[in-house]
Amino acid sequence: MAPSICAGCKSARAVIKRPKNHHKLCKACFIAVFEDEVHHTIVSSRLFTRGERVAIGASGGKDSTVLASVLKTLNARHDYGVELTLLSIDEGIKGYRDDSLETVKRNAAQYDLPLTVLGYDRLYGWTMDQVVDAIGKKGNCTYCGVFRRQALDRGAKMLGIKHLVTGHNADDMAETILMNLLRGDLPRLSRSTRIVTGDDSSEVKRSKPLKYSYEKEIVLYAHYKKLDYFSTECVYSPEAFRGTARTLIKNLERVRPSAILDVVRSGEDMGRLVPGIAPTGSCACSSTDALEEEVENSGCGPKTGLAGGRLAGLEIRHKEHTTGNGNTMEADLTARISDHQGTKENSISKTATTVSGGQKLGRCQSCGYMSSQTFCQACLLVESLNRNKRGTQI
Amino acid sequence: MSDGELPCASPPCRRCKSYPATLKVRLEPVCESCYGQYITQKVVKRMVTALKEVRAAAGIDRPQAPPPPRYLVALSFGASSTGLLHILHENLRSLRERNPRVAYDLTAIHIDTDLSDHGDAAEPPDTPASRLLRTYQSRFPLASLEIVPLTAILDAPTMDWSAMPPRDSSLPPAAQVRKLLQALPSVTSRVDVLRIFVRHLLLATAVEKNCDALMLGSTTTALAELTLGAAAKGRGLAVPWLVADGPFPFPVPVAAAAAPLPSDAAPGGVVEEIAAAGVANLNTGNTRSTNNEGRTVPVYYPLRDVFRRELLAYNGMKEVALTDLVVEGESSATATVVSHKELSIEAVMARYFAEVEENQSNVIANVVRTTEKLMKVRGDQSCSVCGMTLDEQGDARWKGEIGEIGENGESHERISQETSTSARKLCYGCERSIRG
Numbered sequence: 001m002a003p004s005i006c007a008g009c010k011s012a013r014a015v016i017k018r019p020k021n022h023h024k025l026c027k028a029c030f031i032a033v034f035e036d037e038v039h040h041t042i043v044s045s046r047l048f049t050r051g052e053r054v055a056i057g058a059s060g061g062k063d064s065t066v067l068a069s070v071l072k073t074l075n076a077r078h079d080y081g082v083e084l085t086l087l088s089i090d091e092g093i094k095g096y097r098d099d100s101l102e103t104v105k106r107n108a109a110q111y112d113l114p115l116t117v118l119g120y121d122r123l124y125g126w127t128m129d130q131v132v133d134a135i136g137k138k139g140n141c142t143y144c145g146v147f148r149r150q151a152l153d154r155g156a157k158m159l160g161i162k163h164l165v166t167g168h169n170a171d172d173m174a175e176t177i178l179m180n181l182l183r184g185d186l187p188r189l190s191r192s193t194r195i196v197t198g199d200d201s202s203e204v205k206r207s208k209p210l211k212y213s214y215e216k217e218i219v220l221y222a223h224y225k226k227l228d229y230f231s232t233e234c235v236y237s238p239e240a241f242r243g244t245a246r247t248l249i250k251n252l253e254r255v256r257p258s259a260i261l262d263v264v265r266s267g268e269d270m271g272r273l274v275p276g277i278a279p280t281g282s283c284a285c286s287s288t289d290a291l292e293e294e295v296e297n298s299g300c301g302p303k304t305g306l307a308g309g310r311l312a313g314l315e316i317r318h319k320e321h322t323t324g325n326g327n328t329m330e331a332d333l334t335a336r337i338s339d340h341q342g343t344k345e346n347s348i349s350k351t352a353t354t355v356s357g358g359q360k361l362g363r364c365q366s367c368g369y370m371s372s373q374t375f376c377q378a379c380l381l382v383e384s385l386n387r388n389k390r391g392t393q394i
Numbered sequence: 395m396s397d398g399e400l401p402c403a404s405p406p407c408r409r410c411k412s413y414p415a416t417l418k419v420r421l422e423p424v425c426e427s428c429y430g431q432y433i434t435q436k437v438v439k440r441m442v443t444a445l446k447e448v449r450a451a452a453g454i455d456r457p458q459a460p461p462p463p464r465y466l467v468a469l470s471f472g473a474s475s476t477g478l479l480h481i482l483h484e485n486l487r488s489l490r491e492r493n494p495r496v497a498y499d500l501t502a503i504h505i506d507t508d509l510s511d512h513g514d515a516a517e518p519p520d521t522p523a524s525r526l527l528r529t530y531q532s533r534f535p536l537a538s539l540e541i542v543p544l545t546a547i548l549d550a551p552t553m554d555w556s557a558m559p560p561r562d563s564s565l566p567p568a569a570q571v572r573k574l575l576q577a578l579p580s581v582t583s584r585v586d587v588l589r590i591f592v593r594h595l596l597l598a599t600a601v602e603k604n605c606d607a608l609m610l611g612s613t614t615t616a617l618a619e620l621t622l623g624a625a626a627k628g629r630g631l632a633v634p635w636l637v638a639d640g641p642f643p644f645p646v647p648v649a650a651a652a653a654p655l656p657s658d659a660a661p662g663g664v665v666e667e668i669a670a671a672g673v674a675n676l677n678t679g680n681t682r683s684t685n686n687e688g689r690t691v692p693v694y695y696p697l698r699d700v701f702r703r704e705l706l707a708y709n710g711m712k713e714v715a716l717t718d719l720v721v722e723g724e725s726s727a728t729a730t731v732v733s734h735k736e737l738s739i740e741a742v743m744a745r746y747f748a749e750v751e752e753n754q755s756n757v758i759a760n761v762v763r764t765t766e767k768l769m770k771v772r773g774d775q776s777c778s779v780c781g782m783t784l785d786e787q788g789d790a791r792w793k794g795e796i797g798e799i800g801e802n803g804e805s806h807e808r809i810s811q812e813t814s815t816s817a818r819k820l821c822y823g824c825e826r827s828i829r830g
């Protein structure tokens with residue numbers, strides 16, 4: 001069989017067949033098309049404004065590395081006029097971030113972008129290792145999830161940056177959509193499909209420029225551009241539906257490669273059919289957005305339990321976490337959390353606004369993060385840690 | 395059997411306290427008779443709602459003694475539709491005995507998807523489906539059973555062929571349809587388009603026979619599969635139309651019905667999906683009107699509160715004994731996977747939900763209850779294949795955000811050639827299934 005000719009330049013030999021539309025392309029055309037499509041997404045969604053400072057949530061993994069590389073390229077090529085900076089979080093788990101942080105540091109040099117690494121100690125006053133020392137390894141998954149969820153927002157805020165971009169790809173989006181269908185969460189289905197979450201009233205808006213990019217193409221892009229990334233194993237075990245939703249997506253993709261994008265399209269369309277959701281145009285910036293949203297979309301990020309903010313069932317597999325002291329506090333904490341959850345429906349903070357789906361959202365009075373409570377979960381956890389520390393010191 | 399016979403082997407039924415409990419309603423051990431009642435009541439509840447709505451739709455201008463409603467049951471010969479027919483048939487029998495005032499006329503229609511050439515014989519051939527139909531007819535004497543061949547789609551008044559690949563009309567009908575399906579880009583496309591054809595024929599038959607409602611045999615489990623399957627095929631906007639009970643938009647031109655036939659195709663016994671239904675209000679303001687504008691056919695899923703395994707248990711009860719009658723298709727959830735290329739999205743979903751049903755049936759019920767709440771929107775223009783509303787604005791936005799490259803980028807020639815002739819009136823899902 002004769003080698004296929006690239007459908008783009010009609011001269012070079014095609015080396016890839018794109019999963020989403022079967023087009024056969026050469027390496028150069030693939031890179032160009034990949035970048036053009038992200039550019040399209042950015043332009044048509046009016047993601048950026050000139051002069052805006054934008055933090056790229058950088059983990060050293062493939063998604064955020066590709067995002068940083070593409071944004072750097074496009075910002076120069078199309079003169080977006082945005083000021084890009086890399087933002088990484090160090091959970092403070094000895095050894096855990098070493099390799100990925102090294103990768104991010106090299107990326108910063110490679111792309112000539114400023115980098116800020118913020119530790120949990122600066123964000124919360126506690127590193128994860130200290131949390132583990134204080135409460136033992138069993139309950140720390142709660143902290144990890146809650147802390148991780150907010151870390152980038154807190155970090156961006158600390159840097160005075162109001163726009164955070166993350167590397168969520170089409171596979172992540174599709175997975176989130178199926179997961180929200182499986183648990184019957186229509187409001188979140190509607191929110192999670194938007195490209196931009198948060199609005200002018202949020203302190204930090206988030207967006208996902210790669211939301212239409214296939215994970216497979218992201219890997220290919222990184223490969224052909226010889227990007228330097230760190231393949232991390234996800235240390236979190238997936239929450240109940242996340243795992244099966246991911247398996248389902250992979251099976252669908254095998255049967256019909258376009259299925260990932262088709263799910264994303266369906267999710268966006270179904271999001272418009274949710275009662276009480278105002279229709280949005282291509283720029284969905286009008287959404288007041290919610291706290292769990294980010295959690296939903298991070299393929300490897302923090303996880304919540306099934307029903308919204310429930311924290312049950314989280315598990316983390318940091319090998320390092322072998323300390324086993326301080327169990328009493330864990331019980332105390334669990335009680336506090338369930339108490340907290342129990343009052344969820346009733347307590348509406350004064351600043352609460354009704355958002356799509358009728359969920360009441362306000363802001364944490366301590367840190368300003370989106371919260372349906374007076375204080376957000378992270379602040380409650382920190383407070384609980386501090387309280388117990390004071391207790392033991394006395 | 396009497397309660398004396400099995401002293402300790404089976405505990406007595408928790409409900410009637412007299413017969414041995416051999417089945418379970420949730421965790422409660424019950425006898426077959428009570429189990430049958432439990433299933434039947436769920437269905438009857440839905441039928442009562444359907445009757446009210448059908449009567450209301452018929453108008454208030456018939457004060458007393460309205461004629462009995464006519465219901466069309468889609469019969470695939472699979473477990474679900476067979477079970478539904480059985481439940482309705484038993485219900486009808488008892489209504490006629492005890493309360494003829496609320497009885498109904500029951501017609502069941504099988505769309506014969508067998509496309510082998512004997513289907514073209516001039517005389518009504520002795521096909522497997524027609525033989526099966528005779529067996530069914532003797533089991534269900536109060537219903538009138540009919541077959542419509544899939545080839546009737548060629549003359550279906552609801553079909554607009556302009557957006558489909560050209561057919562070779564020199565071929566016999568079965569071969570035409572066969573070639574058409576074979577030419578589609580994937581197994582999923584073939585199953586998808588086949589389902590759309592079947593739904594066309596069901597709707598057309600319901601109209602032709604002046605039926606008041608079309609009854610589909612999908613269980614809760616099947617509806618959950620349908621929801622996620624439609625989502626995976628880019629038919630998200632159609633989901634509320636496909637899953638909820640109530641009026642379903644009649645596809646395009648309703649000319650005086652020609653010859654369509656109904657059936658519930660899928661071998662697994664689930665027939666529903668077939669057509670994706672539309673979107674609406676999302677459209678641009680094109681107000682081209684057709685003579686069928688706004689026409690709908692009421693569609694109900696009387697088994698929507700029954701899980702597949704519950705229905706299978708019902709079918710297997712001694713008094714019901716449908717298991718031998720039912721034809722289970724190849725694509726059941728348990729078949730061995732040879733190659734993923736040969737699987738359809740429906741098959742992937744069937745496998746997935748078979749597993750979920752075992753461990754988390756509440757998830758399945760939740761999916762269905764939730765998606766029922768989605769709004770049904772309907773615009774002015776419908777997809778020429780599935781009949782669901784077009785969402786031109788959404789399509790434009792999507793192309794923009796995705797950044798599909800047109801002319802100079804990659805090869806869109808194939809698509810533009812095909813679309814140039816027709817006015818390109820396909821929804822996202824049909825576009826995907828027909829053009830890849």
Ligand SMILES: [Zn+2]
Nearest residue numbers: 006009026029
């Ligand atoms: Zn090329």
Ligand SMILES: [Zn+2]
Nearest residue numbers: 364367376379
């Ligand atoms: Zn807070």
Ligand SMILES: [Zn+2]
Nearest residue numbers: 407410425428
């Ligand atoms: Zn009983």
Ligand SMILES: [Zn+2]
Nearest residue numbers: 777780821824
């Ligand atoms: Zn369509």
